[in-house]
Amino acid sequence: xxxxxxxxxxxxxxxxxxxxxxxxCKMRDLDVGPLPFCENDxxxxxxxxxxxxxxxxAQGLNPATTRVRDVMTPDVxxxxxxQHILEAARLMKEQQIRRILVLNNDERLVGIVxxxxxxxxxxxxxxxxxxxEAVSEPAAPTW
Numbered sequence: 001x002x003x004x005x006x007x008x009x010x011x012x013x014x015x016x017x018x019x020x021x022x023x024x025c026k027m028r029d030l031d032v033g034p035l036p037f038c039e040n041d042x043x044x045x046x047x048x049x050x051x052x053x054x055x056x057x058a059q060g061l062n063p064a065t066t067r068v069r070d071v072m073t074p075d076v077x078x079x080x081x082x083q084h085i086l087e088a089a090r091l092m093k094e095q096q097i098r099r100i101l102v103l104n105n106d107e108r109l110v111g112i113v114x115x116x117x118x119x120x121x122x123x124x125x126x127x128x129x130x131x132x133e134a135v136s137e138p139a140a141p142t143w
Contacts, residue, residue, distance in 0.1 A: 008117065011111055099112055
């Protein structure tokens with residue numbers, strides 16, 4: 001089974017001048033935690049609800065004026081829509097991420113795959129269970 005068969009299409013992006021407040025409202029309206037950051041029609045990062053909370057709110061940054069680019073995660077993990085779902089699951093396990101962005105062969109964002117997509121749409125309980133276990137392995141605290 002290929003990634004394109006289980007991915008969620010129609011992923012919306014935020015741009016370089018989007019404020020954290022606008023991004024948070026978009027997350028609320030779409031009922032999502034991550035939003036890809038696209039610049040010049042290319043994937044350039046991702047902003048998550050955790051980025052907003054931990055990087056911005058914890059530093060006392062003003063969400064009405066702080067730009068997404070100032071707190072986003074620039075290292076984006078992705079797969080391609082024509083890859084096998086096992087490859088997407090492997091990447092998710094290795095990177096300990098619950099969602100992976102999906103690009104087409106022109107490297108344009110076309111979707112996202114979540115653990116739920118693996119569990120529900122792939123129909124492989126062992127694959128989704130193994131992926132969830134690897135993704136959920138606790139990281140060591142940094143203190």
